[in-house]
Amino acid sequence: MAEAGQLCVVCTEPLTETSNADCMRCGQPFHLNRRNDIPGKDCGNAWINDASMSLEFACEVCLSLPEEEPEAEFSLDDVLDLDEAAEYAGWHPEQLQRAADAGQVAHRKTSRGIYLFRRGDLPHLP
Numbered sequence: 001m002a003e004a005g006q007l008c009v010v011c012t013e014p015l016t017e018t019s020n021a022d023c024m025r026c027g028q029p030f031h032l033n034r035r036n037d038i039p040g041k042d043c044g045n046a047w048i049n050d051a052s053m054s055l056e057f058a059c060e061v062c063l064s065l066p067e068e069e070p071e072a073e074f075s076l077d078d079v080l081d082l083d084e085a086a087e088y089a090g091w092h093p094e095q096l097q098r099a100a101d102a103g104q105v106a107h108r109k110t111s112r113g114i115y116l117f118r119r120g121d122l123p124h125l126p
């Protein structure tokens, strides 16, 4: 497990007591602020996997890699990008993006502006 003092694979600074994690993709330690109530450094992102109901996280290095390879090994089958989610829901991507921006569909927007949806959150057209 990542511990305070280990060097972050992203920014190479030491991890802190409240900002640390092991990347689930490359296995390297990185800054992930585990506290909402205090400011902390984030060198990656975390999200909830609906299938396993567990927190998953990855460092900025892995998140910035082109997503050429399928992510099945990370059990991210239920995390869909805008096009996939739109196809799944039977919507146009623009329609889904508007609904997401309007707060009508649960989603997460990455720091790079990519929309991510969870399969279970998506509305279904009859």
Ligand SMILES: [Zn+2]
Pocket (backbone or CB within 6 Å): 008, 009, 010, 011, 012, 013, 030, 031, 041, 042, 043
């Ligand atoms: Zn860092």
Ligand SMILES: [Zn+2]
Pocket (backbone or CB within 6 Å): 023, 024, 025, 026, 027, 028, 058, 059, 060, 061, 062, 063
């Ligand atoms: Zn990583």
